[in-house]
Amino acid sequence: MMERVPGATVGVVGGGQLGRMFAEAASPLGVDVVALDPTPDCPAVPPAADQIVADFDDRAAVRDLAERADVLTYEIELADPDALESVAADFDVEVHPTPDTLRTIQDKLVQNRALADAGVPVPDFEAVDGSDDLRAAFDSLGTPLMLKRRTGGYDGRGNAPVASVEAAREEFGDLDGFVAEELVDFERELSVIAVRGDGETATFPVAENVHKAEVLRESVVPARTSESVREQAAAVAEKVLGALDGRGVFGVELFERVSSRDTDGASGDSREREVLVNEIAPRPHNSGHYTIEGCYTSQFEQYARAVLGLPLGDTTLRAPxxxxxxxxxxxxxxxxxxxxxxxxxxxxxxxxxxxxxxxxxxxxxxxxxxxxxxxxxxxxxxxxxxxxxxxxxxxxxxxxxxxxxxxxxx
Amino acid sequence: MMERVPGATVGVVGGGQLGRMFAEAASPLGVDVVALDPTPDCPAVPPAADQIVADFDDRAAVRDLAERADVLTYEIELADPDALESVAADFDVEVHPTPDTLRTIQDKLVQNRALADAGVPVPDFEAVDGSDDLRAAFDSLGTPLMLKRRTGGYDGRGNAPVASVEAAREEFGDLDGFVAEELVDFERELSVIAVRGDGETATFPVAENVHKAEVLRESVVPARTSESVREQAAAVAEKVLGALDGRGVFGVELFERVSSRDTDGASGDSREREVLVNEIAPRPHNSGHYTIEGCYTSQFEQYARAVLGLPLGDTTLRAPxxxxxxxxxxxxxxxxxxxxxxxxxxxxxxxxxxxxxxxxxxxxxxxxxxxxxxxxxxxxxxxxxxxxxxxxxxxxxxxxxxxxxxxxxx
Missing domain, CATH: 3.30.470.20 (ATP-grasp fold, B domain)
Structure with a gap:
């Protein structure tokens, strides 16, 4: 369903910087943003039309948001899919991306399984609930491996490479509710902002991301890799959209590594590369901030267009x-x-x-x-x-x- | 004086579309905009931090604005220079552009005189207060001529070409408080957005403006004229800044015509061209809206930079x-x-x-x-x-x- 523009209101759970830049981009379209966020005068407030001060899972507040909005979305994974789902049904308001997509992404094991089922290349992974599972994972995935809490982590928190059960216990305390992944020996970290609108999809140019202490520091666009890798990355991002429901903007974090299929002994730039999905964010992503000045349409305007069911904008890069x-x-x-x-x-x-x-x-x-x-x-x-x-x-x-x-x- | 950014607040008299686009552009810089405007929920409101609902000349409201702002400005010529001046003195807040500049621009006769005194090319003009003056103006400026109310007109209202005293009376009723200008036989209407910051100036690329019924319909950038005319236009706009005080963004409307110096009988594109200033706006201008997507810095971000005393941004055109x-x-x-x-x-x-x-x-x-x-x-x-x-x-x-x-x- 296409919402009325100008004149529509988007209710967004979360009012951090993503909500702020969303509101900045929505204003020229004549789209009002109302943000639900527990912090009074949260970052989104100056450009947003209004804020509802409440916890993300406060059902009364989500109801209030739904009453005021033509469509609901979320710019934070801490949004409550159950609250969104029940309120959306009561008020006949759509939620984009769907609450189910949010559930899938909130649990990294479920996320990996959904991606693998959709044919998206991901690192090998195993569920870990306890030390026996972890020991088995070392056998199947190698040592060290990447251990991630299934839920609640972000910006590297809740993730750590570990080389033994003891080290894992020291890092995390308990060992229940984890996913273990092969530790990817990547050459670069890439990302693609992928968008699903109403019956159409789009991807933004591939970013090369520099992390330190697992926090993004810089994005370089176009990624300084081969055209072939950039094409692979875009194709994988499109495939990711096939694993997720609902309209919206998705940050697809990728690893680029020398392909395990490359057994002919080539070296350096001539070696075959592959890309694997690291993680998905069901919202605009830090590595897509470059689009504000770099592309004809920003990820934030695209977010407004997508959730409102409007035609998607031109994602072409204007300049490096x-x-x-x-x-x-x-x-x-x-x-x-x-x-x-x-x-x-x-x-x-x-x-x-x-x-x-x-x-x-x-x-x-x-x-x-x-x-x-x-x-x-x-x-x-x-x-x-x-x-x-x-x-x-x-x-x-x-x-x-x-x-x-x-x-x-x- | 350079204001603190992020963290500064600009108080702006007027909350129309210019205030709205200003607030949209100020938000990324961490600059809050408070708009004073008599219309509740005026256009600036969704992106602006706050609105004071009051008439433009309400001194108590201007005081309130000054108390909340690090610098004052105005996006509408209906702002009250006396109120701004006295409040600014009481609260030790600067007003940019200065109230004197606003006074100069509010009166088209004073404006023309100030420009002419600064060596800016303007159409020939005469003050008109009564029918005798107007008759004299027909003799000196030719028939028909352009008759403008000295104050209060905009978007062509208050201006009309007239060919006789009778026609002028029919159009305006009275004939006191007018300026008569030679009717310029222009080939194109151009404009330049000129900016004065703290000790520096900048001009945006020259726009070619299409008017109908004296209202701007389209701007084409770069203007489809010769490089030489575009250079003249930029030079004239720089000269205009010399006639006005205070930091800010100025819309300089220009006529391009075949030069009166061109007496060698050349024709078409080979004839010498000159540019004349039609009018100045002491604020961002409709013909500068193209800068939002067209230039590295928009006129609205530039406005924030200028009034806050920050370095001016890059005005280069990114693409036609x-x-x-x-x-x-x-x-x-x-x-x-x-x-x-x-x-x-x-x-x-x-x-x-x-x-x-x-x-x-x-x-x-x-x-x-x-x-x-x-x-x-x-x-x-x-x-x-x-x-x-x-x-x-x-x-x-x-x-x-x-x-x-x-x-x-x-």
């Missing part, structure tokens, strides 16, 4: 683009977020700065990003990093004002 | 761009604004749609625009017009809900 995250230090003390240095980077040509409006610095928290558009990707990466590295958070003197306990993903 | 206004019909009855046809144009490649969130259709009111980015300007103009012409406002059945008497300019 690099995005660098503005993160708090790994050892940052929680304090009010006051960023210095921004005026000094704003005279960099073709640079855009994005602030998320978060009140507090917390260790490794994502608080903004910079994007540079241009030609040479290595040069763009240097410039984006230099600009980002010229920014710093003031040391705190006051006590923090934001309620504790709310984290946003991306 | 055409903008077409979505206007109500000339004979439109006032009714709720419900636009049909938008989904049907959203699959046009490289097209962007902008809705202003106005509640009511009124005759020739600007309610949105479409922008198409690409290569061939003639083709882009066709496509932008076709897309715009596919949109139509529903016939009204309900009574209008928006308070009467508020008009927004651009």
């Amino acid at each position: 683009t690099v995005m660098a995250n503005v993160l708090a230090e790994p050892d940052a003390e929680t304090r009010p977020a006051e960023l210095d240095g921004v005026p000094g980077i704003l005279d960099e040509p073709r640079l855009a700065f994005h602030w998320y409006g978060k009140r507090e610095v917390r260790a490794l928290r994502k608080l903004g990003h910079v994007t540079v558009v241009g030609d040479d990707r290595d040069d763009l990466l240097d410039r984006a990093r230099d600009a980002r590295d010229a920014l710093f958070f003031r040391e705190g003197t006051e006590t923090a004002s934001e309620p504790a306990g709310h984290s946003t993903q991306s | 761009t055409v903008m077409a206004n979505v206007l109500a019909e000339p004979d439109a009855e006032t009714r709720p604004a419900e636009l049909d046809g938008v989904p049907g144009i959203l699959d046009e490649p490289r097209l962007a749609f902008h809705w202003y969130g106005k509640r009511e259709v009124r005759a020739l009111r600007k309610l949105g625009h479409v922008t198409v980015v690409g290569d061939d300007r003639d083709d882009l103009l066709d496509r932008a017009r076709d897309a715009r012409d596919a949109l139509f406002f529903r016939e009204g059945t309900e009574t209008a809900s928006e308070p009467a008497g508020h008009s927004t300019q651009s």
Whole structure:
């Protein structure tokens, strides 16, 4: 069903930076965004039409959201699929992507199985509930392996490579409710933002992602890999859409590695490459922020178009683009977020700065990003990093004002 | 003075479409916009942080705005320079552009004199207060001439070509407080968005503007004229900045005509051209909306940068761009604004749609625009017009809900 534009309202569970950039992109279309988020004055609030302050799984609040919205969506995996499903039925409002897709993605074991069943290449994996399962997994998947909590992890939290049952116990405490995956010896991490609209799909150009401490630092677009790998990545992302229900924007994180089929002894760039899906996000993704300046349609405008059943926009890349995250230090003390240095980077040509409006610095928290558009990707990466590295958070003197306990993903 | 970014608040008098697009562009910078506007839920409201509902010249409201803002500006010429000036002094808040600049621009005679004094080429003009002045003006400026009310006109209202005192009386009633200008036999209407920041200036690429019934319909960028004319236009726009005080974004409307110096009998494209300033707007301008998709920095982000004293952004054109206004019909009855046809144009490649969130259709009111980015300007103009012409406002059945008497300019 196509919603009325201009004039539609999207109710979104979650009001972090994704909700904020969504609201910024929805406004020109005449689409109002109402965000449900427990943090008063959450990042989405200035550009969004309104906020409902409530926990993500507060059914009364989700009802309130449904009453005000033409369609419901979520920009955070902590959204409650049961609440969305029951409220959607009561109010005859569609939820996109579907609550079932959210359930699938919330459980990494279920996610892997759904992807594998759809013919999507994923790392070999095994369910782990207890030490016997883990021992068996070392036998079948190799040592070390990647152990992931099935639910609740993000930005690398809840994931760790482990080489023994003892190490796993030390890292996680218990060993129930995990999925073990082969540890992929990848050459690059890639991602594709894949979109399903009303009877059509689209993919954005392939990003190459640089992680540190399992947190995304930079995305380089187009990915500095072969055309063949980029084509594979796009094809895999399209296949991922086949495993998931509902309209929306999906972040498809990929590993690029030398193919296990490549047994002819070639080396270097001539070796055959394959891509495997690492994880799926059922929402716009940090590695797609480059699309705001880099593509004719941003992932956030595309999100609005998709959930409202409108025609999808043109995902063509306008020019090579690099995005660098503005993160708090790994050892940052929680304090009010006051960023210095921004005026000094704003005279960099073709640079855009994005602030998320978060009140507090917390260790490794994502608080903004910079994007540079241009030609040479290595040069763009240097410039984006230099600009980002010229920014710093003031040391705190006051006590923090934001309620504790709310984290946003991306 | 450079304001703190992220974290600054701009108080803007006026909350029409310019305030809305300003708020959309300010949000990524972490800049909050508070708009003062008499219309509840004015167009700026969804993306802006807040609105003060009050008349533009309500001093208590302007005080309230000043208390909440790090800098004051205005997106409408109906702002009150006296109120801004006195409040700014009381609260030690800067106003950009200065209230004096607003005064200069509010009075077309004063504006013409200030431009002429600064060496800016303007049409020949005379003050007209009464029929004797007008008769003298016909002698000195020729017949017909362009008669403009010194204050209060916009979008062609308050301006008319007249060929006799009788015709002028019929058009305007009285003849006091006018400026008469030579009727310029122009080949094209051009415009340049000129920007003054903190000790630096910038100009955007020259737009070619198509008007009908004195209302802008389309802008084509770069203007389809000679490189030499575009250079002249940019130089004149820079000179205009010299006649005005304060930081900000200025819409410089220009006429291109065959030069009066060209007496050698050349014809067609080989004739020497000159540009004359028609009018100045002390704010972002309708003919600069193309910059949102067309340039690395939009006029609205530039506006935020300028008034906050931040470095100006890169005004380079990314690709040829055409903008077409979505206007109500000339004979439109006032009714709720419900636009049909938008989904049907959203699959046009490289097209962007902008809705202003106005509640009511009124005759020739600007309610949105479409922008198409690409290569061939003639083709882009066709496509932008076709897309715009596919949109139509529903016939009204309900009574209008928006308070009467508020008009927004651009």
